[in-house]
Every structure is written in C-alpha cells, then in structure tokens.
Amino acid sequence: MTAKKAEAAGKAAPAKRAASARKAAPVKKAAPVKKTAAKSPAGESRTALVRRARRINRELAEVYPYAHPELDFDDPFQLLVATVLSAQTTDLRVNQTTPALFAEYPTPEDLAVADPEKVEEILRPCGFFRAKTRSVIGLSKALAEDFGGEVPGRLEDLVKLPGVGRKTAFVVLGNAFGRPGITVDTHFQRLVRRWKWTGETDPDKIEAAVGALFPKSDWTDLSHHVIWHGRRICHARRPACGACPIAPLCPAYGEGETDPEKARKLLKYEKGGLPGQRLKPPRAYLDAGGRPAPPLGSG
Ligand code: SF4
Incomplete structure (x- = not known):
C-alpha cells in the first residue's frame, strides 16, 4: 500500500x-x-x-x-497443550477437544506415557492430529523428565519443547506467567x-x-x-x-x-x-x- x-x-x-x-x-x-x-x-x-x-x-x-486468551485452560500445562493444538484450527475447536484429553491425561506424566493411537483419536477433530499427538506427548515427556512435571516460565526453556515455537511460548508466558510477550x-x-x-x-x-x-x-x-x-x-x-x-x-x-x-x-x-x-x-x-x-x- x-x-x-x-x-x-x-x-x-x-x-x-x-x-x-x-x-x-x-x-x-x-x-x-x-x-x-x-x-x-x-x-x-x-x-x-x-x-x-x-x-x-x-x-x-x-x-x-x-480481550483475553480464547483457549480454555486451568493451568500452564493445559494452556501449553491447547496452544500447540490451536495451530491451523480455531480456538473453539480446541476448546471442544481438550476436555476429553485432560480428563484422560490430566498431568504431563500421564500424557507422556499415553498410547499415541488413543491420543490421536481424541485429537482428530483438531486436524494434523498425528503431528499434534507427537508434539503433545513429546512435550509432556520433556516436562516430566527435565522440568519435574512443571511448565517452565522461561522463553529459552519453552522453545526447546517439541512443537513449541516463540508464538506458543509467548502465549504461555503472557497468559500463564504474566510475562509480556x-x-x-x-x-x-x-x-x-x-x-x-x-x-x-x-x-x-x-x-x-x-x-x-x-x-x-x-x-x-x-x-x-x-x-x-x-x-x-x-x-x-x-x-x-x-x-x-x-x-x-x-x-x-x-x-x-x-x-x-x-x-x-x-x-x-x-x-x-x-x-x-x-x-x-x-x-x-x-x-x-x-x-x-x-x-x-x-x-
Ligand atoms: S477492517 Fe478496519 S483495520 Fe481492517 S482493513 Fe478495514 S479499516 Fe483497516
């Protein structure tokens, strides 16, 4: 222009x-x-x-x-997973999907050892469900093994998690940790x-x-x-x-x-x-x- x-x-x-x-x-x-x-x-x-x-x-x-985040979440882990799932779909679709996921796998430790096929079935409505399943299981393993099951509150740690880029990291930092992004x-x-x-x-x-x-x-x-x-x-x-x-x-x-x-x-x-x-x-x-x-x- x-x-x-x-x-x-x-x-x-x-x-x-x-x-x-x-x-x-x-x-x-x-x-x-x-x-x-x-x-x-x-x-x-x-x-x-x-x-x-x-x-x-x-x-x-x-x-x-x-104005506020339009993903439903109760804690930083849920926000992190929901944000990863929101790629290429609407927040509404994610909000309709995550209750079943978090009911079955409420913690990173639970999702880290989940059967990928079961997770894929839950995540199917979000699109790209195989890649998203790999990401959420992978990041849950990393959280369980490297961060004591907690979502880290630092950008440099978050972006090392599978499927987590700067955009996702800033959503989590800004809305779960109150850090500007x-x-x-x-x-x-x-x-x-x-x-x-x-x-x-x-x-x-x-x-x-x-x-x-x-x-x-x-x-x-x-x-x-x-x-x-x-x-x-x-x-x-x-x-x-x-x-x-x-x-x-x-x-x-x-x-x-x-x-x-x-x-x-x-x-x-x-x-x-x-x-x-x-x-x-x-x-x-x-x-x-x-x-x-x-x-x-x-x-
Ligand atoms: S909707 Fe508003 S912000 Fe968007 S292009 Fe039109 S005038 Fe600009």
Missing part, C-alpha cells in the same frame, strides 16, 4: 461510517504524509508511526476491553501489515519491529487486541471496513466492505451478536449476566 493510498484512506473513512468511530476522539488527518522523511512502510515518520500504532491499540482496548499469529501478521506497522514478513522480525513501537508492559494486551480484531472485524478475505472503529487510522481502509450495513453483517462472535470461542471462560471475563463478553455495541 502506498503512502498516497494510505492518505486517501484516512480521508475516505469518515467517523460516521461506523457507530463506534463516532465515539473516537478526533483523529489527525491522514498519518502518512512526509514522503521525504519516509521511515515506515506507510511513509510516515517514526514518531508518527509510533503515535498511530499506540492510538490504534488504545482504540482497540476500548472496543475489546474484555507478543503473539505473532496469522491474524497479527495480517493486521500489522495492513496497518503498515512493519514491512517485515518473518514472524520473529515482525515481533521485534512491533515490539519496538510499544512499551513491553503493553505487549500481551496488544496481542489480544490485534488478534480479537482480526477474528471479529478485520478478516483475511473480507474485512468489515464499514463497521471498523479504527478505520480513520487504517491505511488499508477500503480493502474490505465499506458499506456500513453490509459490513455489520460480516462481524463475528460477540460483535456479530453470537457466542465467543471459550466454552468455560473464567469468572473474570464474564459480565454481570454471565456472558463471555459485552453484547454488540457496548464495547
């Missing part, structure tokens, strides 16, 4: 296109303007990029104040590229580039905000631009449906008036009515 298109996007996305955009404070007209001082993929200065990126995160924090999944990659936060394509480089735009303390919540936005509004094939609350800040406005009514029909999960992905969200994530998230329009 060129700076010119980005600038045009800023003008072409008046706040009236989305109800929640009306609530947003006035936004500086078109961020990417200084072509001669271009330092970001959008052609804006570094300072302008940092300001715009943080503004997007603040806006998303208002849209998704309840950026989760570069498919949604994160797509959205930060649309927003011109970085031109990198390698996940590790994206992580470093985006991490440099934010204080470390923001990293985990930022990851949730971006991923939730990707799942609900800024879809891969048809982003709902006409119902997007950060449209005035987005250089890619117009890549998707811009008609507000048609765009609203593209919204997913609670933004589309439907349930979320968690089957047993913790009490902290429920509203007064016991629902997983506020209804459409209240965020």
